[in-house]
Amino acid sequence: VINENQKQQLESVSYSSRYALGLFYEAGTRIDVPWAAQYITDNPCIRFISIDNKKRNIESPEIGPSVVVHTTVAFGSEYLDSDPAEVQQLILSHLERIVPSLPTPASIKCQKWRYSQVTKAVPNSPGQMILHTQPLLICGGDGFTCSNFDGCIDSALSLAEAVKSHL
Numbered sequence: 001v002i003n004e005n006q007k008q009q010l011e012s013v014s015y016s017s018r019y020a021l022g023l024f025y026e027a028g029t030r031i032d033v034p035w036a037a038q039y040i041t042d043n044p045c046i047r048f049i050s051i052d053n054k055k056r057n058i059e060s061p062e063i064g065p066s067v068v069v070h071t072t073v074a075f076g077s078e079y080l081d082s083d084p085a086e087v088q089q090l091i092l093s094h095l096e097r098i099v100p101s102l103p104t105p106a107s108i109k110c111q112k113w114r115y116s117q118v119t120k121a122v123p124n125s126p127g128q129m130i131l132h133t134q135p136l137l138i139c140g141g142d143g144f145t146c147s148n149f150d151g152c153i154d155s156a157l158s159l160a161e162a163v164k165s166h167l
Contacts, residue, residue, distance in 0.1 A: 001137065009129070016076065017080050019071045019112055020110075021095070022066060022067070022068055022111070023067040025064040028061065030065075031054070031103070035051075036054040037049065044094075047072045050068045051066075052066045052068050053065050053066060067102065076113070087112075091110070121146060126144075127157070127158030138163065144158075
């Protein structure tokens with residue numbers, strides 16, 4: 001379906017890797033920090049922490065809070081093929097140093113993102129690529145722009161225009 005040039009362009013896309021850790025608490029648990037989210041710049045493991053329900057402004061006495069932790073790209077690359085249980089413990093040890101007041105969670109989920117954010121998008125791409133016209137097959141997403149909200153919007157608008165021009 002795709003030609004050799006398209007295949008090479010798609011294969012040239014590269015992504016960073018990282019881990020995300022979710023800590024889930026029982027209803028009524030208090031997470032005693034003065035922030036909803038924090039970007040961490042001085043830790044080799046952790047880049048971002050959020051008290052997710054507080055960040056989303058959906059605090060409720062019936063639903064327990066959750067904490068979301070994202071690792072640095074360097075950490076994600078270094079531990080990409082490591083044992084998830086060991087990676088989880090490493091992340092937790094760094095988190096404990098950053099936020100020592102966190103209570104013990106009811107459950108934890110460690111998620112590896114082999115493909116987290118685009119580091120190199122399809123070159124010279126307008127936000128999408130038409131792979132086939134009959135039937136119409138178009139691909140898009142942040143691999144055709146950049147990994148942020150604006151990049152996703154740019155790709156979506158480009159996809160809509162491409163579909164519109166084939167109607």
